[in-house]
Amino acid sequence: MQTTTAKLYSLHCGQAKTYLAAALFVAGNIALPQLCHTVHLGGPTWLPIYFFTLVGAYKYGWRTGLLTALASPVANSLLFGMPVAAALPAILLKSVVLALVASWTAARFRRASLLLLAGVVLAYQTVGTLGEWALAGDFRTAAQDFRLGLPGMLLQIAGGWALINLKRK
Numbered sequence: 001m002q003t004t005t006a007k008l009y010s011l012h013c014g015q016a017k018t019y020l021a022a023a024l025f026v027a028g029n030i031a032l033p034q035l036c037h038t039v040h041l042g043g044p045t046w047l048p049i050y051f052f053t054l055v056g057a058y059k060y061g062w063r064t065g066l067l068t069a070l071a072s073p074v075a076n077s078l079l080f081g082m083p084v085a086a087a088l089p090a091i092l093l094k095s096v097v098l099a100l101v102a103s104w105t106a107a108r109f110r111r112a113s114l115l116l117l118a119g120v121v122l123a124y125q126t127v128g129t130l131g132e133w134a135l136a137g138d139f140r141t142a143a144q145d146f147r148l149g150l151p152g153m154l155l156q157i158a159g160g161w162a163l164i165n166l167k168r169k
Contacts, residue, residue, distance in 0.1 A: 006112040006165045010061035018060070022067035025056035029072035030079065037082060044144060047152030049073055049083070053095050054120065054160045057102035058112060065099030089135055090142075094128030101127075112164040117157045125153065 029052045036042035043049070049072055057065020073091045077083055083091050101123045105116055125145055133142035145153070 006059070008059060008061075008106050008110060008112075008164075010107065013063055018063050019067070021056060021060045021064045022071065025052040025064065025068040026071045026075060028052035029068065030076055033076055033082065034080065041148065043082065044148045045151055046155060047145060047149045049076065049091060050095060050098055050124075050152075051156055051159065053098050054102050054117075054156050055163045057099040058106045058117075058120070058160065059164050061107070062100060062103035065103045066096065069095035069099040090128070090132040093131045093135070094124055094145075097127045097131075098124035112161055114157060114161050117161050117164075121153050121156050125149075 029049055032048040032051055033043060036046040036048040053065060053068045053072060056068045070092065073083055073088055073095055077085060077088055098120070102120045105120050106112070109116055129142045129146065133139050136142055
């Protein structure tokens, strides 16, 4: 199992770096969904709205993660109409849970491994699915990420691991 000691940070609200990092991750969470939505079912399959939230929260802490988690879906909805407003509560729930679980895991274990990231993705998807089921009252709709989004979850795990562990020269 691949494990590395990644350079992890815990940025604070008074730091400009927090807002700059969040803005960059939000931009990524705007660009990646636009790219994925060029193919049929690209959003539900690749789950792009969560990718940079995972990386931001894991690498830079809960403040950056929460800013990214809240701003990304709202910005996408306002700019492009996707996600549709009716889907925002469930997506925001999953995004916030992802930011909190990813940042807690990074702070607790101080390393990034494929297994830890798989645990983060499984945790936010499970809690998010249960929350979406409570909000929508329809388990089939709530479980859509597990039915269609496995490629996206795998991308979050492998791609997230690669970006978190990326070494700057």
